[in-house]
Amino acid sequence: MKSEFDVIIVGSGPAGLGAAFSLLAANPACRLLILDRNQYSSGGLRNDCKMNFSWPIGFADTVWTEVQAKRYLNQIETFLKPAILEKHDIDTYRRRADRLGVTLLEIRQAHLGTDGGLELIKTLCARLTALGAELALGEEAIAIDAQARRLTTNRRELSYDDLLLAPGRAGFAFLQSVMKTNGINYVDNSIDVGIRVELREERYPIVQDYYDPKFLFHKKTRTFCTNSRCAHVVQEKYQDNAGVWYSVNGHAWSDKHPANGLANFAMLKTVGLTQPLASGQAYARALGEQAMLLGGGHPIMQRVGDFRLGRRSTQDGFCGDLYDFEPSLPSCVPGDLGLAVPAKIMRALWDSLKLLDTIVPGVLHPSTIMYYPEIKTYANKPVFEDPASFRAIPHLYLAGDGAGTSRGITGAWASGIRVAEAITTLKN
């Protein structure tokens, strides 16, 4: 019996979109369904939307080569036509970094802002519909019977020839249950743990010359996701059967919004876990829960001035005098990072901040706020039957951040194209 769809894609994030446009370009008659449990595509496309067009930003180098990634990056740039941001006067910063053994990566980047990202999502969804794809928003994939090639959603049962699961990091539990029920092995042993740093933009002036400066420090620590002009710290909810915890993050609105004078960036350390604890997700949850315990159910924040003196920040003393700006995420609870962050991680983060303060003096002004936790789980790394196409078992492909094939918008988009090309080749 003929299946209802040639291809079903679960997840309308960049991985799903990259696959969808590529499939339709190769075969305009492709019967394609894209499902998303949200009413809009989620993730980085709708949060700040900084798109990086340089290797290795956003790519997992375990499953990509530079040559492969660059080929897809060119395709994506041609398709999306982003306005690449200019960089100015960064030689001084680079020289200072070099002297300290720190690397300042120069990358091609576009920035749409959260409002610009939402506009882009709407445009892309309209284009997909016009090309004949069926878009089912607000519909959640629940289970898969890979043998029978049937997908169960919260609304119906569907049959397919090929299925791409691209549910992002937030779809971790769903992906894990699919892998368990369909005999796909995976490991989950890597995680980034860090803080979100918020400061007055004038104390991190490099952002006026380079929107999202990427510094790589010793001890696997790096700056990540810098936001400025109209920048805010936000929190993300993580929920599973064991409970709820929050990670902080950051975003900025586009130039259409008035500036708020603040900048923020993450300082992250990559942690690789080995036996007997080899689950990054479990470790992330434990760290998150510990922070929630200390913050009464909220992330915690501490001024650098208090941290240096080894004392907790308090609600009463959080603003005033040298502490000369209000936090953009006031729901966080003033506290003591030293009680929450494991010592090895805190030392690496603080050493890196001191180096950064030598490169861009001002970062460690007493008013600077450190929010914790900011945790990035890289979800599951499936054992692929065909790593070249991210095929896990016959007719089932896993891609994007949730499957550990990417760590950013463009890497996820490229992962989707890689799957689509394989499906197209096999069908012809």
Ligand SMILES: Cc1cc2nc3c(=O)[nH]c(=O)nc-3n(C[C@H](O)[C@H](O)[C@H](O)COP(=O)(O)OP(=O)(O)OC[C@H]3O[C@@H](n4cnc5c(N)ncnc54)[C@H](O)[C@@H]3O)c2cc1C
């Ligand atoms: C707050 C925030 C800001 C970020 N900012 C940036 C940035 O500026 N630049 C950058 O490069 N990266 C950024 N990222 C990372 C970026 O979002 C991801 O790398 C990228 O979106 C991953 O793409 P994806 O397609 O794998 O997953 P996602 O974009 O997460 O998309 C997955 C989609 O699957 C849907 N889904 C999940 N489970 C199911 C299910 N069971 N059934 C149906 N649908 C489901 C979700 O609703 C979601 O829309 C940010 C992430 C966050 C959270």
